[in-house]
Amino acid sequence: MKEIAIQVRNFSHYYGSHQSLKNLNFDVYRHEILGIIGPAKSGKSTFLACLNRLNDLLPGSRVEGQILVDGQDIYGPEVDVVALRRKIGMVFATPVPLPMSIYENVVYGVRLLGKNNRKELDQIVEDSLEKAGLWNEVKDRLQTSALKLSGGQQQRLCIARILALKPEYILLDEPTSGLDPISTMKIEDSLRMLKKDYTIILVTNNTKQAARVADRTAFFLMGELVEIDDTRVIFTRPSDKRTEGYLEGKFG
Amino acid sequence: MLLSPKTEQKIVQAFLYFFTSIAVLVLLFILVVILKNGLPQLSLEFLTKNPADMGREGGILSTIVATIFLTFIALLVATPLGVGTAIYLTEYTIESRLTRIIRFGAECLAGIPSIIFGLFGFILFVNKLKFGWSILSGGLTLAFMVLPTIIRTSEEAIKSVPQAYRLVSFSLGSTRWQAITRVVLPSAVPGIVTGIILSIGRSIGETAAVIFTAGSALRMPSSLFSSSRTMAVHFYILAKEGVSMPKAYGTAAVLVIAILIINIMTYYLMEKYIKRKS
Amino acid sequence: MTKLDKNDRLIRISLLVVAFSAVSVLAVITIFIFEQGTPIMFKYGLKSFLFGQDWYPSEKSFGLLPMIVGSLMVTFGALIIGVPLGLASAIFLTEFSHRRLTRFLKPVIELLAGIPSVVYGFIGLMFLVPFIRENFGGPGLSVLAASIILGIMILPTVISIAIDSIRAVPDSYREGSIALGATKWQTVRMVVLPAARSGIVAGIILGMGRAIGETMAVIMVAGNAADIPGSILQPVRTLTSNIALEMGYASGEHREALFATGVILFIIIMILNTIANLTSARQKKR
Numbered sequence: 001m002k003e004i005a006i007q008v009r010n011f012s013h014y015y016g017s018h019q020s021l022k023n024l025n026f027d028v029y030r031h032e033i034l035g036i037i038g039p040a041k042s043g044k045s046t047f048l049a050c051l052n053r054l055n056d057l058l059p060g061s062r063v064e065g066q067i068l069v070d071g072q073d074i075y076g077p078e079v080d081v082v083a084l085r086r087k088i089g090m091v092f093a094t095p096v097p098l099p100m101s102i103y104e105n106v107v108y109g110v111r112l113l114g115k116n117n118r119k120e121l122d123q124i125v126e127d128s129l130e131k132a133g134l135w136n137e138v139k140d141r142l143q144t145s146a147l148k149l150s151g152g153q154q155q156r157l158c159i160a161r162i163l164a165l166k167p168e169y170i171l172l173d174e175p176t177s178g179l180d181p182i183s184t185m186k187i188e189d190s191l192r193m194l195k196k197d198y199t200i201i202l203v204t205n206n207t208k209q210a211a212r213v214a215d216r217t218a219f220f221l222m223g224e225l226v227e228i229d230d231t232r233v234i235f236t237r238p239s240d241k242r243t244e245g246y247l248e249g250k251f252g
Numbered sequence: 253m254l255l256s257p258k259t260e261q262k263i264v265q266a267f268l269y270f271f272t273s274i275a276v277l278v279l280l281f282i283l284v285v286i287l288k289n290g291l292p293q294l295s296l297e298f299l300t301k302n303p304a305d306m307g308r309e310g311g312i313l314s315t316i317v318a319t320i321f322l323t324f325i326a327l328l329v330a331t332p333l334g335v336g337t338a339i340y341l342t343e344y345t346i347e348s349r350l351t352r353i354i355r356f357g358a359e360c361l362a363g364i365p366s367i368i369f370g371l372f373g374f375i376l377f378v379n380k381l382k383f384g385w386s387i388l389s390g391g392l393t394l395a396f397m398v399l400p401t402i403i404r405t406s407e408e409a410i411k412s413v414p415q416a417y418r419l420v421s422f423s424l425g426s427t428r429w430q431a432i433t434r435v436v437l438p439s440a441v442p443g444i445v446t447g448i449i450l451s452i453g454r455s456i457g458e459t460a461a462v463i464f465t466a467g468s469a470l471r472m473p474s475s476l477f478s479s480s481r482t483m484a485v486h487f488y489i490l491a492k493e494g495v496s497m498p499k500a501y502g503t504a505a506v507l508v509i510a511i512l513i514i515n516i517m518t519y520y521l522m523e524k525y526i527k528r529k530s
Numbered sequence: 531m532t533k534l535d536k537n538d539r540l541i542r543i544s545l546l547v548v549a550f551s552a553v554s555v556l557a558v559i560t561i562f563i564f565e566q567g568t569p570i571m572f573k574y575g576l577k578s579f580l581f582g583q584d585w586y587p588s589e590k591s592f593g594l595l596p597m598i599v600g601s602l603m604v605t606f607g608a609l610i611i612g613v614p615l616g617l618a619s620a621i622f623l624t625e626f627s628h629r630r631l632t633r634f635l636k637p638v639i640e641l642l643a644g645i646p647s648v649v650y651g652f653i654g655l656m657f658l659v660p661f662i663r664e665n666f667g668g669p670g671l672s673v674l675a676a677s678i679i680l681g682i683m684i685l686p687t688v689i690s691i692a693i694d695s696i697r698a699v700p701d702s703y704r705e706g707s708i709a710l711g712a713t714k715w716q717t718v719r720m721v722v723l724p725a726a727r728s729g730i731v732a733g734i735i736l737g738m739g740r741a742i743g744e745t746m747a748v749i750m751v752a753g754n755a756a757d758i759p760g761s762i763l764q765p766v767r768t769l770t771s772n773i774a775l776e777m778g779y780a781s782g783e784h785r786e787a788l789f790a791t792g793v794i795l796f797i798i799i800m801i802l803n804t805i806a807n808l809t810s811a812r813q814k815k816r
C-alpha cells in the first residue's frame with residue numbers, strides 16, 4: 001500500500017473576494033511524481049504557493065480547510081513556516097538564480113541555518129549539483145556568477161539549490177516552460193532520478209510532459225480539482241468529459 | 253501681422269537656441285573662470301600646508317581635513333538612518349497613511365533651507381547639548397540635511413531589486429531579514445552608494461549650515477569637539493572679506509574639482525546600475 | 531511564537547523607529563525654531579514684526595518687512611530670469627536638438643547643479659556686481675545682481691525637472707498632432723507643454739524654494755542693507771541673509787528675533803513645499 005504524504009482536506013483559497021481554489025480534496029503519495037495540469041488561471045500556481053505558504057506574502061490571500069503534510073496541519077498555529085519552506089522546496093517557472101556565484105547559490109539555504117563549515121559546504125555543493133545533473137557542466141567554474149549559465153542550467157541550479165536543503169518535497173511550477181527540448185529532457189531525467197528520494201509535485205502546462213514523467217496526474221479547472229488518477233488512466237480513459245476536452249485541446 | 257506657422261516655428265527655434273546657449277554658456281562660464289584662475293594656485297604645497305595669516309599665506313590642509321571629518325560624521329549618522337527608513341518603507345510595510353507621513357516628512361525635510369538647519373544645529377548641538385562649535389555639531393547638522401537624499405535614493409535602489417529574488421529567498425527558508433541582508437541589500441548597493449556620494453557632494457559644498465555649527469577656527473581639528481573651518485566656509489570668508497583672491501580661487505578650484513569628480517562618479521553609477529535595470 | 535518570529539518583530543519595530551527619524555527631525559526642527567522664535571514675536575506683536583520697516587536690533591526694533599519684501603523681490607527676480615531660460619532650454623533640448631547634443635548637455639547641466647552656492651556668489655561678486663555698477667549705476671550690490679545669480683542657480687533644477695516631465699509626455703500625443711498637420715512648435719505649444727504642465731510647475735516651485743532659501747550666494751551680491759529697496763539697482767537684504775549676517779554675534783532678544791526671521795522663512799517654505807507636493811501628486815495620478 002502507498003504511504004500518504006500530503007492530505008488536502010476541504011481546502012479553499014481566496015485572493016480578496018476572488019476564490020482561486022475551490023474545496024480541494026485529495027492525497028499525495030510519498031515518492032511519487034504528481035503532475036498537475038490545467039488551463040491558464042486554473043489555480044495550479046496558487047496551489048503550490050499554498051503548500052509552502054509563499055501565499056502568506058501576497059496581500060489579501062486567505063485560506064480555508066486544511067493541508068496536512070506528514071500529518072501536520074501546515075496552517076496550524078504551531079507551524080514554523082521557515083522550517084516548512086525548507087522541507088518543501090519550490091522551483092519557479094522562470095529560473096531565478098540569485099546574483100551570486102554558482103557555489104553560493106547552492107549553499108544559500110544552508111548558510112541561512114548558520115552552517116559555514118567549508119568542507120561540509122563543498123560536499124553539499126557537489127552532491128546537490130550531481131543530483132540535479134549539473135555537476136559535470138559546472139564543476140570547474142563554481143565561483144563564476146550564476147547569471148552566466150544558460151536557462152536550462154539555471155533551472156537545474158535552482159533544483160540543486162533546493163536539494164542542498166535536503167527537503168522531502170519538491171514543487172515545480174512549469175519548470176521547463178522557457179527551455180529548449182534538450183534542456184527540458186535533462187530536467188525530466190533529473191526528476192525521474194529524484195523520485196526515489198523525494199515526493200514531487202510538477203505543475204505543467206505541457207500535457208505531454210505530465211504523460212512522460214508523472215505517476216499520477218491531477219486536472220485543475222477554474223480552481224476545482226476535476227479528477228486525479230494514474231497518469232495512464234487520465235490520458236487514455238479519463239472519467240470526466242472536461243478532462244477529455246482539455247486533453248484534446250478544447251481549452252487552448 | 254500674422255506669421256505663417258512655418259516662419260513662426262523658425263523664429264521660435266532661433267529663440268530657443270539662443271536661450272539655451274545663454275543658459276549653458278553662463279553655467280560653463282562659472283566653471284571656466286574658477287578653473288582658469290584657480291588651477292594656477294594649486295600645488296602640492298597648497299594642499300599639504302595649513303593656512304597661515306588668516307589664509308593669506310600657506311595652503312588649505314586643515315580645511316580639507318575638517319571637510320573630510322565633517323562629511324564622514326554626517327554620513328556615518330545619516331546612512332544607517334536613511335537606509336533603515338528605506339528598508340522599512342519598501343520591505344516591512346504596505347502603502348498606508350503611516351508611510352505617507354514618513355515620505356511627506358522626508359520631502360519636507362528636503363525642502364528646508366540650509367540656513368534653517370544651521371539655526372537648528374546651533375541651538376540644539378552647539379548650545380543646548382553643549383557640543384560647542386565643533387566637528388560633531390556640524391557633522392550632525394549635515395547628517396539631518398542629507399538624510400532625505402539618502403532615504404530617496406536607497407528606496408529607489410531597493411525597489412528596483414527584482415521581486416523574484418525575495419520570493420526565492422523565502423522559498424529557501426529565509427526570514428524576511430535574511431532575505432533583505434543577504435539578497436536585497438547587496439543588489440541595491442550601487443544605488444545606495446549613489447545616494448551616499450551625492451550626499452558627500454552636498455556636504456562638501458555646504459556653507460550656511462556649517463558656519464554656525466562647526467565654527468570657523470583655522471586650526472587643524474584635533475578632536476570631535478574642535479571648532480573647525482571647512483573648505484567651503486574658508487572660501488566664503490576669503491572671498492567675502494577680501495582676504496586673498498588668489499587663495500580664494502585656489503580653494504574654490506579644489507572644491508569644484510572635488511564636487512565634479514563626485515558628481516561624475518554618481519552619474520556613472522546611475523547610468524551603469526539604476527537606469528539600466530528599469 | 532517562535533524565536534524567528536520574535537526576532538522579526540524586533541527588527542520590524544526597530545526599523546519603524548528608524549523610519550521615523552526624518553519625521554522626528556522635521557518635528558524637532560520645527561519645534562526648536564518656533565520655540566525660540568515665536569515668544570518675541572508675540573511680545574512685540576505680530577504686526578510690528580511682519581509690517582515694521584525698521585530693523586534696529588540694538589534699539590529693540592525688529593521690523594522684518596524689508597527682509598520679507600527683499601526675499602520676495604529676489605525670488606521673483608530669479609524666476610523672471612531662470613524660468614524662461616530654463617524652460618526654453620528644456621524645450622530645445624527635448625524637442626528641437628540633436629539627440630546626441632541632449633545626451634551630452636543634460637548631464638553637464640545636472641553636474642553644474644552640484645556647484646556650491648558660495649561659488650555662484652563669488653562669481654557674481656567678481657563679475658556681475660562690477661558690471662552692473664559700471665553699466666547701470668548704483669553700488670552694483672543689488673536686487674538685480676541677486677536675482678540674476680539666483681536665476682542662474684535655479685537653472686539646473688528647472689531644466690532637469692522640465693526635461694523629465696516633457697519626456698514623460700507619450701510620443702503618441704506628438705504623432706497625433708503632427709498627423710493633423712501641426713508644425714513642431716504648434717505641437718509643443720498646444721499639446722506637449724499642456725500635458726507636461728504640472729511637472730513643469732512643480733519644477734518651478736522647487737526652484738523657487740531653492741531661491742528663497744539660498745543664503746550665502748545672496749549675501750555676497752545683494753549688499754544687505756536692511757531697507758526696502760527703491761529700485762532694482764539698490765541693495766537688499768533677504769530673510770536668510772538677515773539670519774546669517776547677525777547670528778555670529780547676536781544674543782538675547784536680538785538672537786530671538788533672528789529665530790523669528792527663521793519662523794517666517796520656515797512658514798513660507800512649508801507652504802511652497804506643500805504646493806509642490808500637491809502638484810507633483812496630481813501629475814502622478816494622471
Ligand SMILES: Nc1ncnc2c1ncn2[C@@H]1O[C@H](COP(=O)(O)OP(=O)(O)OP(=O)(O)O)[C@@H](O)[C@H]1O
Nearest residue numbers: 015020038039040041042043044045046047058205
Ligand atoms: N497575486 C494575485 N492576486 C490576485 N489574484 C491572483 C493572484 N495570483 C493569481 N490570482 C488569480 O488566481 C487565479 C489562479 O491563478 P494561478 O496563477 O494560480 O493559475 P495557474 O493555473 O497557475 O495559471 P497559469 O497557467 O497562467 O500559471 C486566477 O484567476 C488569477 O487571476
Ligand SMILES: [Mg+2]
Nearest residue numbers: 044045046173
Ligand atoms: Mg502558474
